[in-house]
Amino acid sequence: MKSVKIFAVLAIIVLCVQSVASELYLEPIQHLAYVQFSHLACCEDYIFVAKDKGLYVFSQSLGTLLAVAEVPGNVKDIAACRRGRSYYVYVTWEKGLVIYRLFYDYRLNLRRDLRELGRYGFAGAGRIIGVFGPYIYISGRDGLYVIEVSKPENPRQLGYTSAAGFGCVSYPDAFITSDYWSFTILDISDPRDPYKVGHYSLPQDIDGIADISASGSYLFLAYNGPSLSDYFIRIIDISQISNPTQVNELSWFSLINDIVVVDNYLFTVGDEFKVIDISDVTDPCLLGYYVEGYSEVCVSDFYAYAIGRDGLDVFDLRGVFEEQSEPVTVIPSTWGEIKTRFK
Numbered sequence: 001m002k003s004v005k006i007f008a009v010l011a012i013i014v015l016c017v018q019s020v021a022s023e024l025y026l027e028p029i030q031h032l033a034y035v036q037f038s039h040l041a042c043c044e045d046y047i048f049v050a051k052d053k054g055l056y057v058f059s060q061s062l063g064t065l066l067a068v069a070e071v072p073g074n075v076k077d078i079a080a081c082r083r084g085r086s087y088y089v090y091v092t093w094e095k096g097l098v099i100y101r102l103f104y105d106y107r108l109n110l111r112r113d114l115r116e117l118g119r120y121g122f123a124g125a126g127r128i129i130g131v132f133g134p135y136i137y138i139s140g141r142d143g144l145y146v147i148e149v150s151k152p153e154n155p156r157q158l159g160y161t162s163a164a165g166f167g168c169v170s171y172p173d174a175f176i177t178s179d180y181w182s183f184t185i186l187d188i189s190d191p192r193d194p195y196k197v198g199h200y201s202l203p204q205d206i207d208g209i210a211d212i213s214a215s216g217s218y219l220f221l222a223y224n225g226p227s228l229s230d231y232f233i234r235i236i237d238i239s240q241i242s243n244p245t246q247v248n249e250l251s252w253f254s255l256i257n258d259i260v261v262v263d264n265y266l267f268t269v270g271d272e273f274k275v276i277d278i279s280d281v282t283d284p285c286l287l288g289y290y291v292e293g294y295s296e297v298c299v300s301d302f303y304a305y306a307i308g309r310d311g312l313d314v315f316d317l318r319g320v321f322e323e324q325s326e327p328v329t330v331i332p333s334t335w336g337e338i339k340t341r342f343k
Helices: 002-021
Strands: 030-032 039-043 046-051 054-059 064-070 075-083 086-093 096-104 112-121 128-132 135-139 144-148 156-161 167-170 173-177 182-187 195-201 208-215 218-224 231-237 245-253 256-262 265-270 273-277 285-290 294-301 303-308 311-316
Touching (some): 039 075, 046 086, 054 112, 218 256
Antiparallel strands (some): 030 311, 182 195, 294 303
16 A cells, blocks of 8 residues: 555655656746837737837747837827738727727838828726727726728727727627626627627735636636736637536636637736637646746737736747647737737
């Protein structure tokens, strides 16, 4: 019996060693600009960041600043996407939405310009919940606005609902936090008439929801527990949209500022940058980490971008994605609460 116990203990030790050995210590391959940016988005090779009234575009492959634009007011959020051969940037400020296009000047070799195309004004514009097709979903002071941007020179409001808060989109549903302890599920299949289809609440002894992200049939909800140094990520099955149910909860974090889900991977930043395999939501696995504080993260192709205290760091994820045959492109919006992905 004693030998069986010793063998079991040794087996556990071996498994633990293998688990630790499989984790990669990730270090930035680039550090772009020594400025503390406040907002972040990325699309393919382009990285869009903001500080106060400034909007900046970097190229990851060139490692250089490509273009700068001045926003009418302090930036609240950014989203970016590619339509055809053009790259569009959506920026919210306190009085509405501004749409920019990234232009390439072939006569001047690598010169690119950000040109304003159009605006849509409304008071209390805030965080961009998501971009889907010709529609952009913006959380305002008093509700969720659906803005049609198929004609960027003339954007127009198409729909509205009084659900206000930050959240994310997993089409045809949107998940909007209604307070610090719960979120509302909206059906947005008809952008002219979003309506409530479900609700989910956390215990009210927590300190608040930090971020929310969705992928496929699962929602990932980051929150601060009763202790300020304890953060959790709850994984929720949303396959039955009217009855979301918890399937797992991760407790590996002392701080979470932002989360992004890309296919089978969960990226988190807080006091560390972490990459987690969520292919099996009942048994997630930590793949890589880097010990540094970040406020936001976005992922495009084989690279992750994170805003730190003294600039923007770039991580090469090919070691993590070694079994991935194709690069993954996501278009998250910014800040520590709002993320959406479209391939």
